[in-house]
Amino acid sequence: MRLFRHELRSQLRLYGRSRELAFFTFALPLIMFFLLGSVYGNDRIKAEGNVRAADYLLAGMLGYGAIATGFAGLSIMLVIRRESGILKRVRATPLPAWAYVVALLCTTLIAFALEAVCMSAIGRIFFHTHVHNLFSLALALLLGAAAFTTLGLALTVLIKSAEGSSAVVNAIYLPVSFLSGAFFSPHSFPAALKAIANALPLVYVIRLVRDIAVHNQQIWDRPGDVAVIAAWGLAGAIIAARRFRWEPQEG
Amino acid sequence: MTPVISVRGLTKSYGDFEALKGIDFELCAGEVFGLLGPNGAGKTTTIEILEGYRRRDAGEVEVLGADPATAGLDWRGRIGVVLQSSAMYENLTVAEQLAQFAGYYEHPRPVDEVIGLIGLEEKRDTRARRLSGGQRRRLDLGLALVGDPELIFLDEPTTGFDPGARRRAWETIRSLSGLGKTILLTTHYLDEVEQLADRVAVLREGRIVASGTVQELVGGALATEIRYRRNGEFVVLETDEPTRVLHELTTAAIERGEELDGLEVRRPSLEEVYLSLTQAEPE
Incomplete structure (x- = not known):
């Protein structure tokens, strides 16, 4: 446990130091929320039960933040560390593998928690958003972000090089965010796109968050969504546990 | 131990x-x-x-x-x-x-x-x-x-x-x-x-x-070279017994009253030893 605490402190410091990463995965969702909120935050969305667009958007952007921080940020950072040989070097020390990985996941979740707080604050200050059921909401966000972190671990298995990591990751999580209705309501999307979105986890995270924050439900009212998200997270964890590599691609 | x-x-x-x-x-x-x-x-x-x-x-x-x-x-x-x-x-x-x-x-x-x-x-x-x-x-x-x-x-x-x-x-x-x-x-x-x-x-x-x-590698890997010049041409002798060969060579030269031009006894350089050890033998 001493090693874990030491590693968690170290990882938090490292996270704070990596500006590029912090911008793309942490600040960008906040900026996007501000911009989109300024464009249509005061509308009403008829197709979604005439809710205020800002409330609706906040839920979507929280989902987007979860995938950006948990999935995209974590996997890019890990691939860079793996390919530069840092992970290999850490493996030569007495630090247990679990302590390293769990510290990294906790760091990511803490960063996302901070982002969620900032996002809610922006919503409140600029767009007068209102969220219901904070406890359920926090649980839902934790579940979603945790699932994305294990999927982020699993994704590192597929990425071969540090150079390719942000290209591959962006090519996945940006379209997924779009399809899943993070930026605006997907009700007018063609059926084919909806079908694709329904095969992916983010749509369930966003729906769960919306049902809680906007439609005043509790997380336990939506066991189906919870199960789908948990299954994705579990699948990511299994792939990561079996296939995660500590060494760079070559030698 | x-x-x-x-x-x-x-x-x-x-x-x-x-x-x-x-x-x-x-x-x-x-x-x-x-x-x-x-x-x-x-x-x-x-x-x-x-x-x-x-x-x-x-x-x-x-x-x-x-x-x-x-x-x-x-x-x-x-x-x-x-x-x-x-x-x-x-x-x-x-x-x-x-x-x-x-x-x-x-x-x-x-x-x-x-x-x-x-x-x-x-x-x-x-x-x-x-x-x-x-x-x-x-x-x-x-x-x-x-x-x-x-x-x-x-x-x-x-x-x-x-x-x-x-x-x-x-x-x-x-x-x-x-x-x-x-x-x-x-x-x-x-x-x-x-x-x-x-x-x-x-x-x-x-x-x-x-x-x-x-020292053992350098000493054992390559023979010592003895060179000198005779009638303007280099003669190179490779030997594992440089003392004896050199002695015979110089004794004979003194008996003939000759000077051995450009006489040189060379130990192989580290570079040469390395190449001889790490590259496949020429034969």
């Missing part, structure tokens, strides 16, 4: 390629041992099997009394590893980096002491990304050293260095040896093992083709 490292009949293949074809060697405590060879000879494969990164196909390997393939975290606390390429967190300073790794060990060496050993006092609070290649390599050494290990693995610690940086790295490695550490080092520079290693094994195509002290 039980050896710190003992390797017997070690083999390893990658697909059809036999990287190691059965090698044997031992390291005693406090010794600096050089594994010398050209690229692709099997140096990194060997050292990474000993570090526990790679599985062997066959043979017996013992490092600090354990099999590296199954050794636990305590065992890892007793070794220090410098990989072939520098690996560190670019956004941490020298001192932070060392403190982070020090935290992984039971009894780390104090960070400032390590900084002194690697000679980076002036760069203590500089982030890794701003260090030069040689400074990074010394920080690499510091990271391997901060856990105060008994055994240190150095995989090509000075490849790509300018002469000044190599000398400084050598100084650091010597100071580690002075602390009583056992060191296994790979290199493709014969002058590096001459400077640092007590004993050497030369790897070629997955086999050890020569081993011993550097």
Whole structure:
């Protein structure tokens, strides 16, 4: 446990130091929320039960933040560390593998928690958003972000090089965010796109968050969504546990 | 005394390629041992099997009394590893980096002491990304050293260095040896093992083709050359008995009342010994 605490402190410091990463995965969702909120935050969305667009958007952007921080940020950072040989070097020390990985996941979740707080604050200050059921909401966000972190671990298995990591990751999580209705309501999307979105986890995270924050439900009212998200997270964890590599691609 | 490292009949293949074809060697405590060879000879494969990164196909390997393939975290606390390429967190300073790794060990060496050993006092609070290649390599050494290990693995610690940086790295490695550490080092520079290693094994195509002290290698590998000029043409004699041959040659010349022009007795240079050891024989 001493090693874990030491590693968690170290990882938090490292996270704070990596500006590029912090911008793309942490600040960008906040900026996007501000911009989109300024464009249509005061509308009403008829197709979604005439809710205020800002409330609706906040839920979507929280989902987007979860995938950006948990999935995209974590996997890019890990691939860079793996390919530069840092992970290999850490493996030569007495630090247990679990302590390293769990510290990294906790760091990511803490960063996302901070982002969620900032996002809610922006919503409140600029767009007068209102969220219901904070406890359920926090649980839902934790579940979603945790699932994305294990999927982020699993994704590192597929990425071969540090150079390719942000290209591959962006090519996945940006379209997924779009399809899943993070930026605006997907009700007018063609059926084919909806079908694709329904095969992916983010749509369930966003729906769960919306049902809680906007439609005043509790997380336990939506066991189906919870199960789908948990299954994705579990699948990511299994792939990561079996296939995660500590060494760079070559030698 | 039980050896710190003992390797017997070690083999390893990658697909059809036999990287190691059965090698044997031992390291005693406090010794600096050089594994010398050209690229692709099997140096990194060997050292990474000993570090526990790679599985062997066959043979017996013992490092600090354990099999590296199954050794636990305590065992890892007793070794220090410098990989072939520098690996560190670019956004941490020298001192932070060392403190982070020090935290992984039971009894780390104090960070400032390590900084002194690697000679980076002036760069203590500089982030890794701003260090030069040689400074990074010394920080690499510091990271391997901060856990105060008994055994240190150095995989090509000075490849790509300018002469000044190599000398400084050598100084650091010597100071580690002075602390009583056992060191296994790979290199493709014969002058590096001459400077640092007590004993050497030369790897070629997955086999050890020569081993011993550097003096033994240099002495035993190539015949001594005696040259002189006769009628404007060089005569070159290669011999394992230079004293006798030279004596006969000069006696005969004195009897004939001749001077042997440009008489020279040459020991093979390190470069020549290295090439003769590491390249396939011409025949």
